[in-house]
């Protein structure tokens with residue numbers, strides 16, 4: 001099937017114009033006029049390519065060749081078109097466009113019965129309702145109608161109120177839930193959103209895992225005292241203890257293996273005065289790794305580091321885990337299929353990657369055989385108007401996607 005680079009470029013440009021200030025990045029919150037405009041573009045392209053479509057109760061758009069009934073088992077591929085405020089034009093969009101292009105190429109090639117479904121997920125980013133991947137969670141059944149109804153956007157509207165004009169319907173949610181037997185598997189094409197592939201000139205990569213995440217809130221308490229009259233041996237400096245832990249945390253990922261990362265993103269100090277020894281330091285830790293065993297090791301090490309700094313400096317300490325999301329292993333058999341198909345296209349060896357960010361694929365993976373394909377992001381910049389990926393790399397990922405869903409098992 002002939003994948004057309006120009007059509008892919010035209011789609012990305014057309015969706016990029018669906019924003020209040022075109023040319024300044026994308027600003028497309030879910031259930032906004034700009035988001036609808038982008039969704040309408042996808043639907044119009046689907047109709048031109050001889051497809052039928054439907055919007056499910058959670059607000060996701062499903063598109064299939066007209067000859068392929070909804071009850072027939074099919075491959076699934078897609079991503080999202082919502083963006084963060086001042087976001088880029090490629091995040092999510094490339095996965096939707098890749099799936100649309102497979103449908104167009106099939107139509108052009110006379111394969112109007114290709115068992116393939118494109119999906120446009122509603123609200124992946126999480127900036128509009130305070131929680132991400134809502135369309136996929138609603139469809140997959142990991143959030144029910146009541147849970148979605150408890151989430152509000154900044155205008156105070158619940159998911160169902162905000163989505164009513166866009167096809168979302170709590171009454172149909174339970175009956176329209178994703179049924180695993182209806183799909184052969186899910187392949188999400190997405191930009192990497194990190195610098196590794198661009199740096200090493202890897203154009204397309206197979207994603208084999210989505211990193212798990214643990215977050216912590218740490219408190220160290222010492223004694224506030226005079227910065228002039230308290231000798232260095234007589235101090236219980238909470239901030240110096242925090243600094244010791246933070247410096248050690250930078251080395252922690254080395255212990256946990258490839259793709260592990262640790263970040264201290266926020267710190268608060270009391271009393272936060274130039275001439276007072278800090279009595280209290282509160283900071284956060286965000287730890288990610290592609291498997292749960294590595295996260296467990298990190299968990300234990302964080303407790304040890306904080307306890308050691310506390311003991312050395314006479315500080316009381318407290319480590320609270322505030323979030324724990326398990327790592328998601330993507331499907332091994334489907335990954336093997338992708339490697340074989342890539343070899344057939346001359347894409348050998350196909351680079352492999354781990355996703356540090358969460359995606360709709362993480363929600364579907366426990367239900368359907370799922371993998372992701374990454375496209376390199378220039379300098380790793382994302383969630384930023386400067387976000388950029390090469391159209392020819394998106395086209396290469398689309399060619400691979402088309403081959404995955406058309407090669408006999």
Ligand SMILES: [Zn+2]
Nearest residue numbers: 091092124190
């Ligand atoms: Zn995304």
